[in-house]
Amino acid sequence: MTREEKLQLLSELCLEFGPTGSERYVAKVIKEKLGDIEYTVDRLGNIIVHIPGEGAPKLMVSAHMDEVGFIINEITDDGYLKFDTLGGIDPRVMCGKYVTVEGKEGFIPGVIAAKAIHHQNADERKKVTPHKSMYIDIGATSREEAESLTEPGNSATFDSEFVIFGEDGAFIKSKAIDDRIGCAVLLDLLGRLPKNCPFDLYFCFTVREEIGLSGARTVAHAIDPDFCIVLESTAVADLPDVPESRRVAKLGDGCAISLRDNATIYDRDFVNFALEAAKKKGVAAQIKKYVSGGNDAGSIHRSVDGVRALAISVPSRYIHSPANVISTADYLSMSELVLAIIENGKEL
Amino acid sequence: MLDIFKKISAAHGVSGAESDTAGVIAELMTEYTDDIRIDNLGNLIACRHGVGENRKKIMLCAHMDEIGFMATFIEKNGFIRIAPIGGINYTAVALTRVRSERGVRGIIAPEAKTKPADFRAENFLIDIGAKDEKEASRRVKIGDCFRFDNDQIKLLGSRVCGHPADDRIGCAVLVDIARQLHGEDIKDDVYFVFSVQEEVGCRGSKTAAFAVEPDISLAFDVTATGDTPSATPMACELGRGAAIKIKDSSVICDPTLVDELIEVAKDKKIKYQLEVLLYGGTDTSSMQMTGAGSRAGALSIPTRYIHSANEMIDMADAQACADLAAEYIRRGE
Amino acid sequence: MELEKLINSLSALMSVTGHEGNGKAELESLIGAGFDESFTDAVGNRFFVKRCGREGAPKILIDAHMDEIGLIVSDIKDDGFLTVAPIGGVDLRTLQAGDVVIYGKEKIFGVVGSTPPHLRRPDEGNSLKEATELLIDTGYSKEKLSELVRIGTPVGFKPVYRHLFGSRIAGKGFDDKSCAACAVMGISRVAREELAGDVYLMLSSREETGMFGGAAPGAYSIAPDYAMVIDVNLGKTPDTSKSETVAVGGGASLTLCPVTDRTMNKKLIALAKEKEIKTQVCVTGGSTGTNASAVNLAGAGIPCVDVGLPLKGMHTATEVLDLEDAESVAALVALFVSTKDLTEVTA
Structure with a gap:
């Protein structure tokens, strides 16, 4: 090759x-x-x-x-996906990242989210938000909508680009x-x-x-x-x-x-x-x-x-x-x- | 410049009571400028007229005021209660000498047994050596301002320390910029503004900027450094030259102006460094956003132990600031 | 151009506070065509003017801020690592392992460093690194990097956009460039002769860094008769209450508070209902937390309304909004610039 x-x-x-x-x-x-x-x-x-x-x-x-990845363990009433981790992932690298969720038909894009910084108090801002307080937002507005797209037990991974970068392409990020x-x-x-x-x-x-x-x-x-x-x-x-x-x-x-x-x-x-x-x-x-x-x-x-x-x-x-x-x-x-x-x- | 600095530094000028300092500076500036006035808040505004066709207004600003204390109450035993003026670091100022605007000397001390963590204005007193209230109140009136009583002293090389830098x-x-440009034709109108009440919220520069309506404004003030042991990391050191400000907590400087200043410094081989200050604000912000706004930047003098009675600077850095600004003005728009 | 595309194109521009002029040419080519003139003021506000063609017509100001949160380089370290300072309220939880672009002499890709669980020390507990403690990994040598980057070089999130389910989209910079897109779209939909006055679209600078925003000097120099300030508004998420948020999908929000103009609010809400534009109200006792407070008090005072586009994940690289809400904001802008007697008190 x-x-x-x-x-x-x-x-x-x-x-x-x-x-x-x-x-x-x-x-x-x-x-x-x-x-x-x-x-x-x-x-x-x-x-x-x-x-x-x-x-x-x-x-x-x-x-x-x-x-490493995520597994959906609950769908909330307002259509968010709660998840557990598959493998050791630090919550410091999850929040605000894109994910790909295994859907009922094909894959669906989503975002790992948590309470906006504006709603956090000073103490919360200095601490790691645990993954149990985060959720995946796939754009669904209700449980029904989310359930039509995916289900508990399905998994997810980070959605991140493959990039060759640095001086003369010396490094790879993915x-x-x-x-x-x-x-x-x-x-x-x-x-x-x-x-x-x-x-x-x-x-x-x-x-x-x-x-x-x-x-x-x-x-x-x-x-x-x-x-x-x-x-x-x-x-x-x-x-x-x-x-x-x-x-x-x-x-x-x-x-x-x-x-x-x-x-x-x-x-x-x-x-x-x-x-x-x-x-x-x-x-x-x-x-x-x-x-x-x-x-x-x-x-x-x-x-x-x-x-x-x-x-x-x-x-x-x-x-x-x-x-x-x-x-x-x-x-x-x-x-x-x-x-x-x-x-x-x-x-x- | 050292002599001028010592002279200006020796004048009293706690925020709100800057007139002594204004007097000293006005005397120095009269020779170098076309007109000079003091506005309603007490800002000293001196102007050099330019001769350029499309001349712009450049506002240079440094604040005259300094942090200090105001007498609020005299105890029976002659100790004086105080209110702080400006941001006081009590740990740094405990047991230093102070002097009132009437010339009364004393020291500022915490109440006995106060732990440093609990230091604040309420548990600090000024001791002027008075026996009792009666003796004290003959020398100190409520409302009198005290400043640190620490003349500038020369340390090794070109380093100087005292209060206030x-x-x-x-x-x-x-003053040095005005001196350098004296006798030369300059293209733009240059306003030398010595502002009041910076330490209590950049108040003077705001009204001055509203009156001047500058196109370009430059503040000259001290900035922190990262060059002492265990300091918060900051790529700014004493002796590394004029610090061209990128940002502080109140302002993000005009990026084009920053580039222009860097270019002048490189051209004229004037030592410079770039300043990203995480905490603390300057007159830059009020000049940037007052009225219809202006393109604002700042040249900072790296200073150790800011807001203590022993602020340390390197005169070479101050000279670099003056040279850089003078050269920038010479070029015009 | 359809709204989603315009939102994404504007949001993708790097405009970290202080560097709003970065994508000037692109901005001009994206939105300039619909306006009569454009200019930039001393503090970086960018104005686009569409005139109604009548003498003595009122001046209408539409404000959306152009800047976005981000980082700037604070030092260049060995092996091509950069330290940074935060600009605006960056959500620290979302930075590590994120992709960024360093806008030096060339655009440089970078990764925000993180510590894998394998090498994490137990004493680190659940503390979160400050932005100033992070290292940006560029893959360059210090020498080469120093030629391309200096202290003060802006660093932005790498723009990546995703269309989620239904009408929801995700990406960086929606705060507040998605609102700028809605404003452009709304103004473009009103023919010149239908305008209630000369419309000044102000893409204002420096909103994200606190007390000193560009909107104040901008509004002062234009001195409009009345104004609409558009900014993103905190969208409801499972961990927040209804009273502190607005509903995503609930339409454009109008803020009712002492800063905003009661007459205009009432008229707009009634007219929007007539035209079937979806709106919701947001009530606050204090300031709006947007440019409205600054615009309102500029010069001798400017009556204004404060319009919000519901947004989730504000100040992250993956903000989420609903395109239907964006359509409502655009429609409300069109209504605002075409309604003639908005500020007149009627019996």
């Missing part, structure tokens, strides 16, 4: 609808992209592509399809980069695998990572891999007002390889091997210098009799918001880093 |  094609693919995947539990929309697009490539879908909705390598160790490479970026890289890699691949490969597009690392658990159980690589985005704060020790990683310095996070202690040999492979191929990579978050590796490495795990994450500012920001170069280097590992797989 | 330094800048 060319640079333009890669950016186009990421844009298409990020803008697709797919909050936790409602991955079917983005899954449909991924299946279309797979084209002639054979795949299976398990009972939870995980998509698995098997590229057999006889007798070789099993390597599972996974990315999750779901994104919703759902977590983890459509992993999905995009998997799709890119499928056409670029070496002929004599040293692994029996499983590429997995998983569901429900944002709540309980759930989808990956059942896939890993079914595959029973020897190794896994989780492709992710990780929260970083390389900002001038954050002390160096808490910045996690730096955008533009390559993908981050984790030593540990709140769910996993990664396989030290695998980590060193990955860093070495990156160096050999001249691909930028950095170590994640902070312990935070967790990803599908958390459930995969604990499955069956244990899996040696590696996480490769594109460093992302402001994740779980409508505006994830990543470095364009980091994204483009992610496939190369995974390829470097696969190509040198015999030495693992 | 706010806004006698602006007045000194105006």
Whole structure:
């Protein structure tokens, strides 16, 4: 894929609808992209592509399809939608943002709103409005109108543009980069695998990572891999007002390889091997210098009799918001880093 | 300019009682301007006529008044109760020297055991050393105004501190502009307005602006800085030059005027910085919105410890303000 | 042009208080055609005049403020981050993770930074960052950014508009440019000879920053015989009471209070009913909270009415209004400029 094609693919995947539990929309697009490539879908909705390598160790490479979002839990008498969150979203990034709501027929636009600033007292203005005090305004004027459009149990996501910005387009801003970026890289890699691949490969597009690392658990159980690589985005704060020790990683310095996070202690040999492979191929990579978050590796490495795990994450500012920001170069280097590992797989 | 500043700064001028200061300034300005008058509120308005064909009116304004205290009641034991004039930071002024318009000296002190968090006018008193009410009332009349008794002193380099810099330094800048333009033909009519009652709500500049009807107006006043330890972040420092105001809490300056001032500063290599002040207002707003309004801006003199008895400035910044304004006027419209 | 398109086009212009002249040419091309002349005054008020062609006709002022809330750059930091100061009552809850445009020498896209839950410190509790504590992420180097942006450069919400269900629309800048659009539409619908006087549309400056609005000097210099001030009005939401809001979908609101003119209010309400223009009243004991108070007291005094367009989510990037209400406001403007004896007290 060319640079333009890669950016186009990421844009298409990020803008697709797919909050936790409602991955079917983005899954449909991924299946279309797979084209002639054979795949299976398990009972939870995980998509698995098997590229057999006889007798070789099993390597599972996974990315999750779901994104953080909202689920409608009530329709009010005057036609507003009350909601709960799907995944960890800070109320500071919700209020006043556009959302796309899953309707009865197609999608409908809406706005997350709360009491106007003019009606807040001085104390309220300084505090976060909890999401339970917010509602989605879809323009309906009554319960009947709203109920004709959507219903409780339907979900919603941020409606936010995909923008390439900064000096010479060095950065990308979008919703759902977590983890459509992993999905995009998997799709890119499928056409670029070496002929004599040293692994029996499983590429997995998983569901429900944002709540309980759930989808990956059942896939890993079914595959029973020897190794896994989780492709992710990780929260970083390389900002001038954050002390160096808490910045996690730096955008533009390559993908981050984790030593540990709140769910996993990664396989030290695998980590060193990955860093070495990156160096050999001249691909930028950095170590994640902070312990935070967790990803599908958390459930995969604990499955069956244990899996040696590696996480490769594109460093992302402001994740779980409508505006994830990543470095364009980091994204483009992610496939190369995974390829470097696969190509040198015999030495693992 | 330092001598002129010291001279103007030494005159009494608590809001509403600016006539001493007006007298000192009028004496300095007479030489440099074509006519000079004092309006009904006490504003001193001096004018230089321009010779341009389509001449505009440019109003330069600095306020003469300063914060202080008014005697409201004399206690049996000779202590004097006060009302504040202007925004007083009681923590900053506790136990500083004051002097009344009649020349009586004293100190302003909080009542004993008052916690700093509870400091306000009601629990502050002026102690002039009087034995009792009788002695005190011979020297102080109800209504007498007290100002801080802190002459300007020179610190390191070109830094100066004392009271008040706010806004006698602006007045000194105006005098210096008039001095610089003296003897030169200028295109536009320039009004040098030394306004009254700024500290109590920009009242003087309002009536002055209504009378002058300026096309362009520029205020000269002090502004806060972000250059002391743990200060609220603000990209403004002592010694970094004239601060061209972008906004304060009462005004957003005319963006074209801001651009014009920046251009002049760049051209003439006059040191400047840009000022975004989150709190505090100036005469700029009243000049902008009085009558049919004017294109308004301000050149500020960065000042540490504003509204204390020790306001610190860098004279080089004040000079930069004067040079920039003089050059702006020379260019004309 | 249909009303929705005009509302969105006007609202999309960046006009953060003090920078109302930003889209001057665009504004002229969008609405200039229907007027005889236009000019800007010293404080940035923009006037569009449509004359009735009769000598000695009254002057009618229609005011809608052109400025909008926003941010300005207060400092340029390392790695292309900007700190900002708020202009007007920006709703702090809505800024983080929002898209903005920095209007420097070039338009630059920016994201308002936020802290993900993964990196949030427990001691931050439920406090909300002040606007001055936020960082705008531009993706530029400090050097390059300093060439394009300076302290004081305005920063606006990125204009994005959505048509919600029915006649509701959402977007930034509806306060108060949607009302400006209604005014233009209303005036354009009245033929010159039908006008009750010379109509001065004042797109006023500096309303959002408090006590010192451009409407006062503007009204002072025009000295109209009477005026209509149009501004958005707080729309009812589930968390507010009826008495402190107006109904979205309830039509144009007319404010009854000591500031507004009783005679004109009564006549307008009666005439609107006749013409089937949907109106509702909004009653307040104090000031209108709009330019009406300033216009009313300009010069020797100007009788005025205060018309509101119900709006939800005021001062956010996703304000919501009902196009049917906007149509009512436009119709009321048309009625106002075409009714001849509005200020005359009848028995």
